[in-house]
Amino acid sequence: MAVINMAVKYKTTVKEHGIPGVLKMMEDRFAFVPNDPRSAMKLKVDFRTIKGHKFSKDGSKQALLNLTQDAEKGVGYIFEFDNFSDRNVCRDFVGKVLGKFQSVTPSKPNEQSVPEKPAALSHVEQLSTVEMERRMKLLREDSELQKLHKQFVISGVLTESEFWATRKSLLDDDENKASKQQAGFKSAMLADVRPSTDGRTNKVTFSLTPEIIHQIFAEKPAVHRAFLNFVPTKMTEKDFWTKYCRAEYLHRTKNSVAAAAEAAEDEELAVFLKHDDILANEARCKIRRVDPTLDMEADVGDDYIHLPDHGIFRDGSKETMDADYEIARRTLSQDLNRHAAVVLEGRALDVELGDTRTVAEALARSKQESSSDLPDENVNMERLAKVSRMTEIDDLQAPRSLPYAPLCIKDPREYFDSQHANALKALGDSGGMKSINCNMSTEEVYLYLRRQISEVKTRGLEIPVIQPEAALKVLDGLNQHLSSTRYHLGKNPQESVLDRLPHRTRDELMHHWMSIQELLQHFWSSYPITTAYLYNKVLRLKDAMSQIYQKLQEIKESVQSDFRHQVSLFVQPMLQALDAAFAHYDAEQQKKSAKSGSKQNGILETGIGKISRSLANS
């Protein structure tokens, strides 16, 4: 592992100014040497004494790293860095080292069922417990992921953040699963707002909860408007609801005479008993907006109301409508329909259902906002245009012949014949495209064929059918063909190499493939190397890749000789990918050393320039 040298300021408390110096971190210990050689604040600390590390957030005033010895007291070594990236490099390094040390210690018994994670995890990143839980869950569910995690993160090739950085989609998925659905209105209002009657004292008690009140406002806009108008100017809220409940009671008991009497007396009560004119207006608007071109034929089969013996026939001709003080006759179906419409509209309010007044106002506001601002003009024009389009009579139209281009397709035979030639080449036929030269005419060939058949007829079948030597030759040839493993052996031609290897080898190969993909992903994303952190990361990845390279070679050699060729073909792309990565790394190294050579010269030159200038000045 690399050694890190960093210019830092060392302090014992956060508020101190700090002693500038150089922090040197190695695998097992770190050392601090102050810039001032006279200072006595030299440090040499073994990482084993460090229990944890804390750090300030990116973007805060100071880039701090605190290596704590005693977790409770928070006593430790605080280093301030010049910038956050430097601090992060050191932090990751420390995290790794601590992780290594702490994973060596025996794990607690209750962690055995849980996939192992470095104990420094909670220190390295300030993760929420939710995030950690999600990661653990993913690791538990996916054994492949767990293996990769164990291989790379525990051994220190990749850090946790790097490992999970590419898997954000997996982590986010869980989050989105919990859908945020709003709960709609309950239908309880229709049934539960039933008064409890007290037989003895002739008292009727209604109980209205804020939820029910909210629903009432949503379903009965006239009541809502009355509330806004009457309360608190004309009456208190309690009075309002008392009147409302009285009206409901009268309605429920279907006592129309008493209702009419009371309505005549009490103006406000009458409001509750009348038709809801707001609703009536809305219904009228909706009727106007209905699309006349809608094809109702689709509904014909669903219309069971007009079948005989179905539904209640309502003859509206006998109902007379008086202008004022008209007691509305609400039916249950009307109530249900209204309730359903409101439920489908959804909850528009997010207000807490505490104060009735605020709820009413908020509802009024939201209604204002949502009322359609569409200019009715445009909508009407569109509808008229659509209607005129739909009512065209097709028969009376002139024939519309659209310009078309005739399809011209080449003779497919040409393609198939060429395929034939290709297949022959592929099969390695030395004969090539030998065309059958037939110089005879049609009659001649048919004559030949018939003569051959009659020859067989007259001669009879040969005995023996086949010569023994010929048969032996054939069997030998077949056996040779079958025993050579160059050809696809096995009953199923679709079988692949992998299926015939021993299970363990196959699993190893697949796992190596996944590891290589993971490593290469991180490797290629680290280029171009701009910081020391990336440089170290690339080094680590390169080491891991060389290890896998070794392992692949070993597998190739360990396999049985007849499979060796196929296995090496299979392994080939993996090795090629790794080779490409190594080549890139070497090329970059060369470029860097060439550049740094020239850079050094540059520094020397500027140094010389400074010295000469200072000499000239003095």
Added chain:
Amino acid sequence: MTAAQSKLYSDDVSLIVVLLDTNPFFWAASTSGNLPFSNFLNQVIPFLNSLLLLNQHNQVVLIATGVNSCDYIYDSAEAGGRNSIDAANVAAISSTILNRLENFVTKDARLAKGSDKAAAGGNGISSLLSGSLSIALCYIQRVFRSGARHPEPRVPIDSCIVGPQHSAFLQQASYITGGVYLKPQHLDGLFQYLAAVFASDLQSRSFLRLPKPVGVDFRASCFCHKKTIDMGYVCSVCLSIFCKHQKMCSTCGSDLNQSPPDSTRVSRS
């Protein structure tokens, strides 16, 4: 050129439909040490008999593939399902086959006279393989409908190529259907090939090792040069493949106006 067969059933019993290619142009031209038609028949007819011997419930159907027509030549179920094959039967079967074959060839010749195809002559005449395959598959389906309780017939297509060239089509057909493709090297021992490889029933094939070709090339080839390619351009209308960018698709005539980054703009007509 070919004798392809299809087999059915999952136990020992087989229904084998043999498609015999009787293209006279091929047979007449295949001289110079190759198999004359009479020798060919001398090997194939005993093979058909031996198939009937393998299992008393086996059924063999012979279909001839001509240049102008295809027809049934022999159906072992026709005879009334004789259970034993003895010398007299063998002779009867052979003569039936030969007679019918001769009639078929005569009929084919008559049809050839009527059509203009014969005037082309030479190496363009191909056998109606797709027609005879259709006949065979329909026959198999009919048998299945009328009788057996086997759920899904497995119909592997075996190919035995007699002739100088490999058949790309049959190679792919055999591979896809799970059959055997073989081009025998020693044609004088054709019967041995047929008996050793093609006579095996489907159940036995699960534990027999049969010869398979090295590999089947399924790669596409470009329409302009007919060479196999891995990457190329595809016409979005008819899906024909080209190795180089083309201004107009040669198959369907559609305008491929999309100009690639390195070529000059095409003027629109």
